[in-house]
Amino acid sequence: MGAVPMLQRGVFDDATDWQNRFWGVYATIPILPQKLFNVEAFYLARQRANAEYSGVRGRETRHTFGVRLFGETKFGLEYVGHALAQAGSIADDDVRAWGLAGALWQRLPGALEPVHIGIRGDALSGDHKPGDRLTTTFQPLFPNQSFFSALPTIYPTNLYDVHPLVRIEGATVSFEGGCVFFFRQALEDAVYGPPGTVLVPARATEGRYTGALASLSLGYKADRHLSFNAEYSHVFPGPALTNAGGTSVDFFGTWTTYTY
Secondary structure, three states: OOOOOOOOOOOOOOOOOOEEEEEEEEEEEEOOOOOOOEEEEEEEEEEEEEEEOOOOEEEEEEEEEEEEEEEOOOOOOOEEEEEEEEEEOOOEEEEEEEEEEEEEEEEOOHHHHOOEEEEEEEEOOOOOOOOOEEEEEOOOOOOOOOOOOOOOOOOOEEEEEEEEEEEOOOOOEEEEOOOOOOEEOOOOOEEEEEOOOEOOHHOOOOOEHHHHHHHHHHHHEEOHHHHHHHHEEEEOOOOHHOOOOOOOOEEEEEEEEEEO
């Protein structure tokens, strides 16, 4: 039997990484009373030592300028919308990218008040002309990987998506069900997977429709500290995946959260 390697002191200590930086400013402005209409404006910048997209790889500096509009009416309608523009550079390329995102939620009246029906959608730019010294692939900075589902399959870039869903929020039990339909924004760009790497190269497929992700989730809140969750998800691959050999995927997960 070989010798067992010993852990070195400080092996888990984080050090300052000056090659990867993030900075920005953020402001919230309430326009109308009673949460009817609010505006947030922000500037966020990220510098990475080694970024990679379908047609370029290298050091990246990306500046994101955005506006977020959100509010809630007395009739139970909640809305949010984002508009984003990105500029900067990666390797020898200039960066020009854009993103749009929005969601609508309607709370049902009367005895059905715990029920919310909603729809989300995104349009995130891809690169239509790889190799032209202009990268137009959108970079989402630090996305919530479980935004679409607990099964992270498609990364939010070079993407159109629409996501109808229903949510039931009780005092202790919650339920959500929905299905996301994904499409490539630019056929000349790749399909990306977490954490932003190329999942299917553009040259491997000509399909625009990437696929659908259906999910059902159930939550139980035992008390203010302890909660339990379970989710089932299924991926129905579209031509953008099947043309490159992709198949369907099933996922089931449970997790327990204790907050103190």
